[in-house]
Amino acid sequence: MFDFFKKKKPPAAAAAPIETGPAVPLPLAGRKGHVGAIEAVTLDGTMYFFGFDFSSDLVLSPLIADIDLAARFASQHMTQRDGTHDEAYWRELAGYAVDGSELAAEIESRTFSTESLAAAIASLARVRREGTVEPGFAIEYHLRYLLGAAGGWEVPEEAGDEDADEWIDVISGNEPLAGGTTLTGIADRLQAHLNALVDAAPGNWATKFAVLKA
Known part of the structure; x- marks a missing residue:
C-alpha cells in the first residue's frame, strides 16, 4: 500500500551522438x-x-x-x-x-580564378561586338577538357570543340582569319561552345564555372 513512496528509476542516459562527418557525394x-x-x-x-x-x-x-x-x-x-x-x-x-x-x-594549367575567367569572357564579348582581335586572349585548354569530361562529352555537334583552339588563336591574333569568316562569327561560336560545356556539366562543375557563360 506504500508503493507510491518508492523511488523512481532515473531516466536512461541519452545516447551519445554519432559523428558521421560530411556526406559522401554521389558519382x-x-x-x-x-x-x-x-x-x-x-x-x-x-x-x-x-x-x-x-x-x-x-x-x-x-x-x-x-x-x-x-x-x-x-x-x-x-x-x-x-x-x-x-x-x-x-x-x-x-x-x-x-x-x-x-x-x-x-x-x-590546373589553377584558375573566377576573376580572370570573367575578364576573358568580357574580352570575348568585346570581340563579338567589335570584330577586332584581342591580344593575349586565352581560355585554358585543360579547363575546357575537364568540363567536357564532366559532362560526358554531351556537347551538341553545332557547338562542338573541333576548332576551339583554332578559334582562340584567331581571336588572340596568333593565327590569321580564314577567308569567308569573321572574328565576330568565330567569337560567337566559341561562346556558344563554352555555354554548351557549362550546360552539359553536372553538379558543382557547372556552378563553379558558370562565369564562362554569356
Missing part, C-alpha cells in the same frame, strides 16, 4: 565502379579534388574541397585495376594530386 551521372585516380584543380585559392577515369576520359565526381572526403568517395565509388581499396589507400593517392597531375603537368 556523376551514375559513374560508379570506374577504374580511376584522383586529380585536382585550384579555383580562387581552393584546391578541389575529383575522380577521373583515364581510359574513358570521364570525370567521376563533383569537385570536392576536402581531401579526406575525396578519398572516402573513391573508396566507395571507384576502383583500381586490382580491385577496390580502403580510404587510407585513396588518401595516399589523393596526396599526389596536391603537387602533380597525370592530366596537366604545369600547375598553371
